[in-house]
Amino acid sequence: MSGEQWLVQDRSPQNRLQMKALTIIPGKANSASVQDVPLPAASDGSVLVKALELGICGTDFELISADYGWAPPGSQHLIIGHESLGVVEEAPENSHLKKGDLVVGIVRRPDPVPCAACGGGQFDMCLNGKYTERGIKERNGFGSEFWRIEEDYAIRLDPGLCDVGVLMEPASVLAKAWDHITRIGERAIWKPKTVLITGAGPIGLLAALMGKQRGLDVHVLDRVTDGKKPKLVEDLGGTYYTCSVKNVGFTPDIVIECTGVAPVIAETMAHLGNDGILCLVGVSSHNQKLELDLGTINRAMVLENSAIFGSVNANKHHWQMACDALMKADRSWLAGLISRKEPLENWQEALKRRPDDIKVVIQFSKN
Ligand code: BGC
Secondary structure: OOHHHHHOOOOOHHHOOEEEEEEEOOOOOOOOEEEEEEOOOHHHOOEEEEEEEEEEOHHHHHHHOOOOOEOOOOOOOEEOOOEEEEEEEEOOOOOOOOOOOEEEEOOEEOOOOOOHHHHOOOHHHOOOOOOEEEOOEEEOOOOEOEEEEOHHHEEEEOHHHOOOHHHHHHHHHHHHHHHHHHHHHOOOOOOOOEEEEEOOOHHHHHHHHHHHHOOOEEEEEOOOOOOHHHHHHHHOOOEEEOOOHHHOOOOOOEEEEOOOOHHHHHHHHOOOOOOOEEEEOOOOOOOOOOOOOHHHHHHHHHHHOOEEEEOOOOOHHHHHHHHHHHHHOOHHHHHHOEEEEEEHHHHHHHOOOOOOOOEEEEEOOOO
């Protein structure tokens, strides 16, 4: 596609039948492309949003490499993108939204049964796995110039978050993790002081931010020895490590594992103290076989009351928690998590991993 074709498009939805969208064919590796597709169907929701930005994450790389992902029923293609930021173009009268509002879209939708969790608004805890997810599982995502959304699944943001609002989705995942860590901790008298976070990508750094906001001593471990990551941890008032977990020199009250790398997970499991909580949020790739002494792990867990649990996705309550966390955070620190913003025409560059990347964002338009 020539550069000119990208530029001459009329950006208003009224005069257009088509829009550009970042699509894949689920199950077919390296099928990512930008296609002209019809404007979003009214059945996607009553609120029409003009896309501003889209964050790229590890799940998108799994989708692109055909390790994950499902197209909407009856379609071969899936519009990807679940880390959204947009501006309302049209909203129904009497809605809590109006034209010009800054919004992000909730990713998951309840299963149609619905199970007890989905029926109670906790679709992040779906019991039967029949939930759907925008840009991931059976629903088109937010990687298109316009998208539609149901009013109830659009979160309005303070305009002050316009530069960093694209971090809301990963922040919602961490808000849930922290919510559940707290619930588990409160099974007994619990006065945590330290959190160890493995992995200093966007998820690990947002975990660190929320740990700081909870008044904890924050420790972050990553294999990268210099550059933005150690600096961001230091700026947060945390301590940065590149050693192995067993050499950090203390026993953390809470561990948040964000790498998904088997040997790191095993080390965190072996490094829990009394009443310790290990929350797993990093999604591992398949086939990472590792020999473990389960007897020793079980013995320590039982005798020390430790808890290991996994956490995925987020419900509406967590999206509000994420919004509060971003509002309270230092904006320039948050902006530092976004290492690159690439215009849509550079989408191929955006999908290439660079060593100093933290969060890469595709820019659809400017507000
Ligand atoms: C997303 C979650 C989603 C999960 C599994 C993650 O990348 O942030 O919202 O539930 O993938 O599909």
